[in-house]
Amino acid sequence: MDYGRVHEAVAKSWNEDVLPSLSGLVEIPALSAAFDADWERNGHLRTAVDHVRDWIASRGLPGARCEVVQSDGRAPLLLVDVPATPGTTARGTVLLYGHLDKQPPLGDWSDGLGPWRAVVRDGRLYGRGAVDDGYSGYAAVTALTAIQAAGGEHARTVLLLETGEESGSPDLPWYLEHLSDRLGEVSLVVCLDGGGGDYERLWLTESLRGAVQATVTVRVLETSVHSGVASGIVPSSFRVMRLLLDRLEDSATGEITIPEMNVPIPEESRARAEALAALEPGAAARRYPLVDGMRAVSDDDVELILNNTWRPTLSVIGAAGLPDPAVAGAVLRASTSLRLSFRTPPTADAEAARAALVRILTTEVPYGAQVEVGDFLVLNGWQAPAAAPWLAAALEEIGDRVFDEPCRGFGIGGGIPFMEMLGRRYPDAQFVVTGALGTDSNMHVPDEWLNLAFAEQVTEAVAHILDAHARD
Structure with a gap:
């Protein structure tokens, strides 16, 4: 794979294609069902799904099939099935995960900002759902198109974007069972609903509470x-x-x-x-807006x-x-x-x-x-399995080529229901839980924002991982 072309393709797509559509997604008030008792009648979750489906369909991925899956009373789910690149050795299914439902506005936003108003300012995209994690489907598809543009390979890949994560993913077990035959044997799971402590490196979630x-x-x-x-x-x-x-x-x-x-x-x-504490002494408490005189526990x-x-x-x-x-x-x-x-x-x-x-x-x-x-x-919480040799090598390469800093693993205090479910269902799969979230991204609170340059790097890293997986 031509890594220079991957970088160029990702940057071009984010600037010309992703940002306009992602901004449109921000402006859809797609509250998760736990925060909108009339979610089905209001239709915002379905509008968000249709919005992203239409964008993916316009990307021209060869053989890709986009389907909205919805059972009565259950929040909709977007399933995108992309066949393996020609000649790729059978490597099972890669499952890419994200979600399109959102938290409520939760308080007053700063002047000029709003939960359903997409604002680009100082390299940040502000608005509810921008980083948590409306960007994920765009990053996944952009990574796939970049791989193909750069002569790389990827296994059969399924993108699954649910609309119930912020409600605890109550419908996801049913959907996983319903779609189990279509998913096939999953050998790699990439979740883009994570993040880390800074924007200098790729952060890998090794555990979830x-x-x-x-x-x-x-x-x-x-x-x-x-x-x-x-x-x-x-x-x-x-x-x-x-x-x-x-x-x-x-x-x-x-x-x-x-x-x-x-x-x-x-x-x-x-x-x-x-090791994490030694990386930036004092950061564990300094990241949070403590009031004057307040100290950590x-x-x-x-x-x-x-x-x-x-x-x-x-x-x-x-x-x-x-x-x-x-x-x-x-x-x-x-x-x-x-x-x-x-x-x-x-x-x-x-x-x-x-x-x-x-x-x-x-x-x-x-x-x-x-x-x-x-x-x-x-x-339930979740603990990641040890990285296989091919994945460890790919992560080292990403640290060198994409970030100029080695990847770091850490635990997250929050939870992602999907990970525990998939960990039980696919015990032999490799897991990469990462993403563009930062501790200062304001997810779930006013002024949520996405670091656009970092999101591009995360997208590029996903392309490296998918190519390495296909070549193993």
Whole structure:
């Protein structure tokens, strides 16, 4: 493969073809189903799928078939099947993955920016879904066209773009089963829903945490009453909630005390954390916009990295039953609800953790208050297999030719449902989880942006990997 032509083809496509269409995708308010109860009637997810399908169909990939797959009540999925380049030895199927659904706007965006407004500024494309991860399908197809333009090879490749990832991919298991015969024997999975700590090198995700989310409601009264009349007699639902939270988390340290959510940290993962910490001392905390005077939970970079990748954590991400302070009256409220989001280690059993959570919260409840635990989201984590020799060699070449910096592996504190599903289904496949996300890309929050130059480099790296896989 002519690597110079790959570079030229990728740059030309991003500037002339990808950016206009990706900007159009940003402007589609394709909220994931969890954030849009009327998603099917509103049709934004289907509009996003059709938009990307039409662009891919215009690329002229020989023999490529684009198909929208949708079953009743399930979010649509775009399947693109590209045959192997002529003469390529049978290497099974390469599965390229991304998603087109988006998080909600979540707050006020900066002047001149908006969630559904594509703005290019200082080498960045701003807008919801630009980096998480609407760009992924464009990068995958551009990599394939660049390979063919440069005389390279690729195995049969299937691009799968779902529209439910931000909702926990509830429909994906059904689609994988439904399409299993058509996917064939998958030998390589490339996921572009990842990223890393900087824009200087290709980052490879070596582990993902799982998740257990649940809504917990503590009810102490049939109806709310005047606090002056009832306080001291009826315990506050918030105080009961605090007592229950103390069963789950040490509030002084943040340590999660649920045994099912804790696992031993592998020595190799600790060694990688030490290497990552040494790469940029202090970066583990410096990347985040802490308020003046605020400090991270530890001064030890290695412990911060392990906290974020191999230890369970709890975030309270929502609440109900609490009025706005400006209109809060002297009321002892009937109930308090909190949305709890646990991140669990890569090898923890998320279902066992969910069952333990319910048991702990509903056993011997203080004062006999009523406790309801429901609306679960349960996701297992994932750990990447060791890189095969061909992949290790390709990654070394990418570090030399594309980035001038060696590739780095690290763990991610979030989760990608698809990886755990595919890891179980294709235990012998190689996995490359990478992408254009940076810790400052503002995914899920206002002012989300995509580093366009870095996205081009990621695209070029994917082309190298696919060519190396076909030649192995």
